[in-house]
């Protein structure tokens with residue numbers, strides 16, 4: 065009898081405790097989400113596995129074509145080029161890359177449709193190992 069009461073008491077206590085624990089974790093998770101508000105900007109990230117015969121001068125010539133579009137495409141904010149400096153061995157051979165920041169998705173789309181960008185894109189693919197497979201593109205919302 066006392067044993068049954070004990071079990072009942074424990075279960076009665078456990079139910080509100082579980083509800084409390086669940087609601088606190090849901091609340092803290094939604095608080096975290098609220099803190100992170102997207103600005104609408106896009107960081108267009110391009111990572112490249114260049115063919116071994118592509119030297120630094122060739123790379124600069126390609127990057128220059130991208131950089132030259134900065135002041136010509138409305139909403140194209142910034143271009144940054146560089147080599148991978150990560151040491152975890154997770155780069156899968158994508159040793160070079162660049163990012164372009166855009167004011168919004170519309171600016172990113174103007175860039176994608178721009179004829180000079182498409183020309184620069186074609187030279188990147190031509191300089192990459194296995195063509196399109198040697199280029200990795202990821203557009204991150206900021």
Ligand SMILES: *[C@@H]1O[C@H](CO)[C@@H](O)[C@H](O)[C@H]1NC(C)=O
Pocket residue numbers: 098099100101
């Ligand atoms: C995020 O956006 C919401 C809704 O517009 C706003 O209430 C909140 O204050 C914003 N948070 C930050 C950290 O800007």
Ligand SMILES: *[C@@H]1O[C@H](CO)[C@@H](O)[C@H](O)[C@H]1NC(C)=O
Pocket residue numbers: 117118119120121122
């Ligand atoms: C880089 O390679 C190009 C051919 O792709 C060649 O014309 C140029 O002389 C090379 N530059 C250097 C610095 O090796």
Ligand SMILES: *[C@@H]1O[C@H](CO)[C@@H](O)[C@H](O)[C@H]1NC(C)=O
Pocket residue numbers: 141142143
């Ligand atoms: C572009 O990036 C450079 C270097 O990080 C920075 O100094 C500059 O303020 C940036 N320009 C814009 C328009 O975001």
